[in-house]
Amino acid sequence: MISEDMDVERARAMLAEFAEDAWTHVAWLVDEVGFDHDDYERRPLGLLEPLERYVGDLGDEDPDPAADDADDPWIALQVALSAYVADVLIRSHGARWTVEGVPGEPTQSSFVLAVTGLDGRTRTLDPTDVVRDHFDPDEPDVYAPVVHGLDAAGVAPWHSPARPDDARGSDVTDVQRWLLGLCAHFARMNGYPVDRLGPSPDRPAADRIGALRTLFQAWGAYDPELLDEQVTFLLQHGMRAQFEEAATVAASLSDRESDEYARLLRFARDASAADRFGAEPCREDVRALSRLVELRYGTASVDLLPHLVPLLTGERAPEASPAAAELHWFLAQALDDPDFAEREIDRLELNRDLAFQANRGRYLVWDAARAFMVLRWAHMVGWLDAEECWDRVLPAARSVQRRYVSWRDMAACYLQARYLWAGRAPGDQARYEDVVRDLAADPAGPWTVPWDLPLRRDW
DSSP states (O other): OEETTOOHHHHHHTHHHHHHHHHHHHHHHHHHTTOOHHHHHHOGGGGHHHHHHHHHHHHHSOOOTTOOGGGOHHHHHHHHHHHHHHHHHHHHHOOEEEEEEETTEEEEEEEEEEEEOTTSOEEEEOHHHHHHHHOOTTSOOSHHHHHHHHHHTTOSGGGSTTSOOOTTTTOOOHHHHHHHHHTHHHHHHTTOOSSOSSOOTTOHHHHHHHHHHHHHHHHOOOSHHHHHHHHHHHHHTTTHHHHHHHHHHHHHOOHHHHHHHHHHHHHHHHHHHTTOOSSSOOHHHHHHHHHHHHHHHGGGHHHHGGGHHHHHHTSSOGGGOHHHHHHHHHHIIIIIOTTHHHHHHHHHHHTTSHHHHHTTTOOHHHHHHHHHHHHHHHHHHTSSOHHHHHHHHHHHHHHHHHHOSSHHHHHHHHHHHHHHHHSSOOTTHHHHHHHHHHHHHOTTSGGGSOTTOOOOOOO
16 A cells, blocks of 8 residues: 655554554444454454445445545445455464555655465565455455455465375376266366366466355355365255255145245245344234244144244244254244245245156255365365365265266256255256266266266275
């Protein structure tokens, strides 16, 4: 950040004041997006998710043509975002503010960060430049400047000399090729190679940056611990549990009850948006929610309904019992996710389709393929070595092999699962179908490995 009419000596005298001012912008941003300060202290990257929602809402607002720069929320956001990038580097990687002179300009100076990277090199960078280069208000992406800031500072995990070796390339065994086939459609759709565990040899840096950004944005995996939680969830439960719940609801409801369920889902969404569920929800609203729970859970609702009002009013924590936790999860979807109602209604219709009924309970591949791709991304960025990835996915691959009869069968169930995930045909479904056809016809692709290959370690 260049300061005009302030030479290096004067800027150094104001360094502490500048650093305090930078933190003021971060504190404003934390408050503005509604993030807890204690949570920020524990995990600064956790601010990214609410910040993304905040920026999305900001983009929906009509600009004020009469506003000057001082009142422009986008300028305020970019200033705060620069300070946030700096604060992440300071808190998590030992960076510090310092002052540099501006070549050829003796009356100017620049406030920059000095940080020692994982490779032992000390670098300086201006977070304002990082935000200017990697944040576009017309297509705002709050993750890009953070990831590129970590890379520019040399503190992204792939800068460590001890990072896992991903240079093995396409020298993989038959069993490893089978494992790569498990997520080949997902990898190719996202622009990653299908013949190796690591990044593409012609664009390793871009693949690593893209992988870290995806882990942050799509999975909330800001570190190896959170990554492990996500992979464990996918392999043990994943979305297939929700798909099965939706199928159970569809099978249990009559046409009249399905219509009532749809109406109550929309009521719950709209009433929540109008802040009608608070410390003292009215009796009619509670009755409507109770009926919604009865329709979804059937006889099991007897154990859940006693928790309804205490959960709505905050008198009972969701951890109070398994029944409270289950009801809390459903209420969070029905009341807080504005898209849940329509997705759930569409899933009811999908589950009446005979093609979906025939594959009920056969959506393990949806979670297993995504789990392996997450592991591959973790390997690309340097969190996991190759052995950890292969060993983690091998048991899941054996389960997938038992569940399906061929690569085409597996892919068909994956494509169906995408409908259930989205509640309707996703916008990019046609592209996925093209990718599946291309993989099935690729004579050098991983799907040429026999489906019934014994999945034993051969490396």
